[in-house]
Amino acid sequence: MGHHGHEHEACEACQTNAGHHLPALSPREVDRRYRFRLETDPAAPRAGEEIRITVRIETADGRPATGLQVHHERLVHFLVVSENLEEFHHLHPEDFGLLTEEARAQARFTFPVTLRWGGRYVIAVDAVDRGQALHKELELSVEGPPQPPTRWDLSRTRSVDGLTCVLHTMPDRIEARNRVEANIEIEAGGAPVTDLEPYLGVLAHLAIFRENASGSAHTHGGGPEFAHQHFHKPTPGYRGPKLYWGHVFKAPGRYRIFAQFRRGGRVYTVPFDVEVHAPHEGR
Numbered sequence: 001m002g003h004h005g006h007e008h009e010a011c012e013a014c015q016t017n018a019g020h021h022l023p024a025l026s027p028r029e030v031d032r033r034y035r036f037r038l039e040t041d042p043a044a045p046r047a048g049e050e051i052r053i054t055v056r057i058e059t060a061d062g063r064p065a066t067g068l069q070v071h072h073e074r075l076v077h078f079l080v081v082s083e084n085l086e087e088f089h090h091l092h093p094e095d096f097g098l099l100t101e102e103a104r105a106q107a108r109f110t111f112p113v114t115l116r117w118g119g120r121y122v123i124a125v126d127a128v129d130r131g132q133a134l135h136k137e138l139e140l141s142v143e144g145p146p147q148p149p150t151r152w153d154l155s156r157t158r159s160v161d162g163l164t165c166v167l168h169t170m171p172d173r174i175e176a177r178n179r180v181e182a183n184i185e186i187e188a189g190g191a192p193v194t195d196l197e198p199y200l201g202v203l204a205h206l207a208i209f210r211e212n213a214s215g216s217a218h219t220h221g222g223g224p225e226f227a228h229q230h231f232h233k234p235t236p237g238y239r240g241p242k243l244y245w246g247h248v249f250k251a252p253g254r255y256r257i258f259a260q261f262r263r264g265g266r267v268y269t270v271p272f273d274v275e276v277h278a279p280h281e282g283r
C-alpha cells in the first residue's frame with residue numbers, strides 16, 4: 001500500500017471496489033501522526049518457536065488509533081519478511097481469531113508466527129485510518145541460526161506448484177522513480193489460467209521488498225483496469241490469465257516481489273526478483 005493510491009485520482013470506476021485509490025500518507029507524516037509499539041511474547045523471540053507479535057497503533061497524543069477501517073477485508077495487514085527475503089508471511093489478526101472488540105478498541109493487533117532463522121526481520125504494517133493509507137516498517141530481532149544469503153533469480157519465469165508464471169514489465173528495463181506497468185501471466189499445463197479467485201478483495205496482492213529488506217510496499221493488481229494507472233473500467237468477471245499491476249520503485253537495487261493470488265481455494269505465493277536501475281538523467 002505504500003505506493004498505491006496517490007497517483008490514481010482519475011479513476012472513478014475502481015474507487016468503489018477495494019480501496020486501491022486511497023491517498024497514502026508519506027513516511028514522514030506517518031511518523032508525525034502515529035506511534036507503533038511492537039511487543040513480542042516471548043520478549044526475546046527465537047527461531048523455530050511460535051512468537052506472538054503485538055503491534056499497538058497510537059496517534060501522536062498517545063491514544064489508541066480507533067479510526068482504522070477494514071481494507072481488503074482485514075483491519076490491519078502485516079507483511080513479515082526476513083532480511084534475506086527468503087521467508088515471507090502475510091498475516092492478519094482476524095485469521096487467528098485475535099481481533100477481539102477489546103483489542104480493536106485499544107488498537108492492539110496480535111498474531112502468531114514461527115520464523116526460520118535468527119537475525120533481523122521486518123514487519124511492514126498496512127492500515128487505513130480515516131480514509132488515509134499508512135504503511136510503516138518495524139524491525140524484529142530474532143535469536144537463532146544466521147540467515148543464508150539471498151538466492152536471487154532474475155529470470156522472469158517462475159514455476160510454482162504446477163503453475164508457470166511469467167512476469168512482463170513495461171519498460172523491460174526497470175528504472176527507479178519511473179512507473180512500471182507490469183503483468184504476471186499464469187499458465188497451468190500449457191493452458192492459460194482463467195479461473196483465478198479474488199483473494200482479500202482483489203485478484204492479486206504484491207508485497208515488494210528491496211534488498212536486505214531495506215524498503216517495502218504492498219500493492220494490488222487484477223484485471224486490465226489495473227493497467228496504466230487504473231484509467232480503465234473494471235472488467236466484470238475477469239479471472240485471468242494476466243494479473244495487471246503497476247509500481248514506482250523508489251530507489252535502485254534488487255527487489256523481490258511476492259505475488260499472491262488464489263485459485264481453487266488455495267493461495268499461491270510466487271516470488272520474482274528484479275533489478276531496478278538508476279533513472280536515466282536528462283529526459
Ligand SMILES: [Cu+2]
Pocket residue numbers: 072074076077078090091092200
Ligand atoms: Cu493482507
